[in-house]
Amino acid sequence: MQAQTCALIEFNRQVYNQLFEDSRRFFRELDRRVKAALVSIGIYNWAQQLTYQYNILYANSLGANGVQIGLLNGLSAIVASISSVPIGHAVEKYTIKKTMLLGITLDIISVTICILAGNWWILIPVFILHGKLVRVIPLADVTFTTFTEPHRRSTVMGLSRLVWGILNVFTPIAAAIIVAYFGGINAQGIRPLYYVEGALYAVAFFVLAKGMGTTRSDSNGEKSGSRGTSLIQHYREFFKDGKYLKRWIAIRIVRDFAVGLSVAFIPLWMVNVKGATPYIFGTAITLSVIVFFFLSIPVGRLADKIGRKKTFYLFTPFYYLGTILLINAPSPEYLIIAAGLLGAGIGGVGGTGGGIGGVAFTPFITMFWETAPPEKRGRWFGIEGLITGLSTLPASIIAGILWEQGLMTEVLLIPILLQALVVIPMLSTVPDTLVSKQ
Numbered sequence: 001m002q003a004q005t006c007a008l009i010e011f012n013r014q015v016y017n018q019l020f021e022d023s024r025r026f027f028r029e030l031d032r033r034v035k036a037a038l039v040s041i042g043i044y045n046w047a048q049q050l051t052y053q054y055n056i057l058y059a060n061s062l063g064a065n066g067v068q069i070g071l072l073n074g075l076s077a078i079v080a081s082i083s084s085v086p087i088g089h090a091v092e093k094y095t096i097k098k099t100m101l102l103g104i105t106l107d108i109i110s111v112t113i114c115i116l117a118g119n120w121w122i123l124i125p126v127f128i129l130h131g132k133l134v135r136v137i138p139l140a141d142v143t144f145t146t147f148t149e150p151h152r153r154s155t156v157m158g159l160s161r162l163v164w165g166i167l168n169v170f171t172p173i174a175a176a177i178i179v180a181y182f183g184g185i186n187a188q189g190i191r192p193l194y195y196v197e198g199a200l201y202a203v204a205f206f207v208l209a210k211g212m213g214t215t216r217s218d219s220n221g222e223k224s225g226s227r228g229t230s231l232i233q234h235y236r237e238f239f240k241d242g243k244y245l246k247r248w249i250a251i252r253i254v255r256d257f258a259v260g261l262s263v264a265f266i267p268l269w270m271v272n273v274k275g276a277t278p279y280i281f282g283t284a285i286t287l288s289v290i291v292f293f294f295l296s297i298p299v300g301r302l303a304d305k306i307g308r309k310k311t312f313y314l315f316t317p318f319y320y321l322g323t324i325l326l327i328n329a330p331s332p333e334y335l336i337i338a339a340g341l342l343g344a345g346i347g348g349v350g351g352t353g354g355g356i357g358g359v360a361f362t363p364f365i366t367m368f369w370e371t372a373p374p375e376k377r378g379r380w381f382g383i384e385g386l387i388t389g390l391s392t393l394p395a396s397i398i399a400g401i402l403w404e405q406g407l408m409t410e411v412l413l414i415p416i417l418l419q420a421l422v423v424i425p426m427l428s429t430v431p432d433t434l435v436s437k438q
Contacts, residue, residue, distance in 0.1 A: 030156070044137075046168060048197070053285055054185075065404065066401075067401060072396075075124065076132045076392075081386045087385065099139060104136060104204055110126045112198065115191060115198070142381055144160060145369040150434070154303035157300055157365065158296040158298070161292060170286065171289070172284075244430045247426070254426070255418075258418035260391055260392035268403075270332075270339065284338075284339040287340030288355040291340070299359045308364070318355065319342070319357025319416075322338045326338040342357055
């Protein structure tokens, strides 16, 4: 019996050593621009996750009601829509690096405003600048997709979520401790988080500026920018090729509208409706990040083997189950299972949602970016931001009105129906990029 136990231990040691060596080799072979983006945006995301689930609660504590919160989110959606098209053009004309540095600078400015805010309307420029005027994390995904081989792309997407997840594991609990220490879920308790967020943004800026070389949207830098072409002509040329680009736009509009309905109100539901304490709220987010962290690379590898769509179909239902349990949770403790384990729109990376359901976003976003050719991904980024903003604007306003009318359950339930009955059937009509791009 002892010999069998020792043999099992030795076998496990060999397996983990091999896994570690494979991971080291995989990371070593990555393009240096991919490595720089992984580290710098990991720090950036770490800062963002510290306050992500508290931004709406902060606005609410400063006097914003449901309709005003919806309007704030709608305003940020408008800005994201208007800015994405010229930003996408700039990515191809200049570099991804410069665009990302601009975005981090604007985030530092917005955090400073949060620190000084004494009323909810002072946060208006924050909802304009903070991660909306220049969306940094999608630009990192463009970098990963452009400078990685097709058979590794989803794995690299998963690796990025793993690296970022490691940094984020203890962030929600740390945020909860800070909030509880300084007075609870109110303006006084939440405000100190923004001091830490600003410091982390400064570190991310320095790492990105030092570690990332020239990174145009295409791998050769030959077609970037079309310098003699007007903005309208530049985007008109984009649709000349690409059979499924317009269909993907429709898929993203419906999906982003669905996400936009509930994302701002899930924290309010957990705290104000279900009675989550700072520690339950923080534990749920932490668990969602840990689950997301452990599944990111396996799910990425699975998507690189069996296809993006099959992997997305496999994990998306967990998000539905998590949301249903979130709605029907008999006590606050069940929120940890609903939002933390299964995934119900909190945690994750960049607001994509964590838990088991959240990892479905990895193959989905890989397939989305792969749809456009490398030399056009700057414009694809611009269009993605435009459709996301146009989808989020009405979603935020509608959700705010429904919330104030007491239709809180519907705000959480409608997104499930839209994704299950519209997004998945539409997705079945486009080819899997793992097959079509190789």
